[in-house]
Amino acid sequence: MTYAVQNGLREHGAALTLRGVEPRHKKGHIPAITKPADIAPLVVAINAYNSRITRAALKLTMLTGLRPGVVAAVPWDEVNLKTGEWRVAAERMKMRHDHIVPLPTQAIAALNELQALTGKGHYVFPSPARQKKPHLHRDALSKALREMGFQGKHATHGFRGTLRTVGRERLGIDVDVLAAQLAHAKRGDVQKALRQNNV
Numbered sequence: 001m002t003y004a005v006q007n008g009l010r011e012h013g014a015a016l017t018l019r020g021v022e023p024r025h026k027k028g029h030i031p032a033i034t035k036p037a038d039i040a041p042l043v044v045a046i047n048a049y050n051s052r053i054t055r056a057a058l059k060l061t062m063l064t065g066l067r068p069g070v071v072a073a074v075p076w077d078e079v080n081l082k083t084g085e086w087r088v089a090a091e092r093m094k095m096r097h098d099h100i101v102p103l104p105t106q107a108i109a110a111l112n113e114l115q116a117l118t119g120k121g122h123y124v125f126p127s128p129a130r131q132k133k134p135h136l137h138r139d140a141l142s143k144a145l146r147e148m149g150f151q152g153k154h155a156t157h158g159f160r161g162t163l164r165t166v167g168r169e170r171l172g173i174d175v176d177v178l179a180a181q182l183a184h185a186k187r188g189d190v191q192k193a194l195r196q197n198n199v
Contacts, residue, residue, distance in 0.1 A: 032158030033150075034165040045148040054144050056114045057125045057136055061156060063107040065163035065182050067094065068138040068156040074124045081108055081115070099183045 004010040033042055046062065049055040061071045070092055079086050086101040093099050103111070111124065118126055125136035141156040154162075160182055167173040167181075 030155050030157050030161065031150075031153055032161030032165070033154045034162055036166065036170060039162065039166070042150065042154060045150070049144055049148065051144070052114070052117065053125050053128075053136060054140055056110050058141055058144060058156070059110045060107055061141065062159045062162075063104050063110075064101050065160045066101065067160070068141050072125055072136045072138040072141065074135075075122050076115075076119060076124055079103075079111060079124065081111055084108055093183060095183060097183075101181070 033039055043062070046055060046058045049058065057071055060066075060074075061068055064071070064086070066088070070088060073092065074086070074088075078088055081103075084103045084105075086103055088099040088101060090096050090098045114124065118124060123135040127133050127135055127137070128140075131137060138156065145151070145154060145156060164178050164182065167178045168175060
């Protein structure tokens with residue numbers, strides 16, 4: 001538009017509407033393993049991955065269902081291993097609300113093991129030396145899954161779909177409780193679901 005005005009092709013710079021000119025971008029399907037028989041090979045592959053930090057980040061993503069970017073950038077001061085709670089600060093959440101994540105024993109064990117390695121730093125998953133970010137980049141998690149042979153089968157964000165599907169279909173967990181874990185629920189819905197499940 002600026003070029004057109006500067007070259008006398010248009011008298012003013014009012015933007016032309018382009019709505020409908022280009023087809024709308026269709027969101028792609030995020031691949032997620034949801035069949036119990038397919039989950040075991042994924043877990044075995046993660047447990048065998050050679051980078052301790054990336055391996056632990058993948059485990060935490062799998063066990064909590066949080067977004068990969070939130071996991072990759074978790075600071076130690078959000079995690080309380082004694083109470084088993086992870087309090088994600090509002091500014092790091094998509095919905096801009098503080099999010100309390102109950103940590104399963106497997107996540108606590110993985111974090112305890114990692115604390116000896118990274119506990120003196122600010123981030124749970126610090127960046128490898130050559131990266132610009134001070135913490136692990138979420139793309140490192142996707143790269144690891146591709147290296148394990150899961151490209152097109154399971155994405156890092158797919159752990160959220162795995163948790164939602166398996167939790168609902170196989171474990172019978174209330175959808176509102178699952179939504180709360182994934183930080184999808186409204187505050188009133190969370191409280192209602194917790195009361196119904198005596199949590």
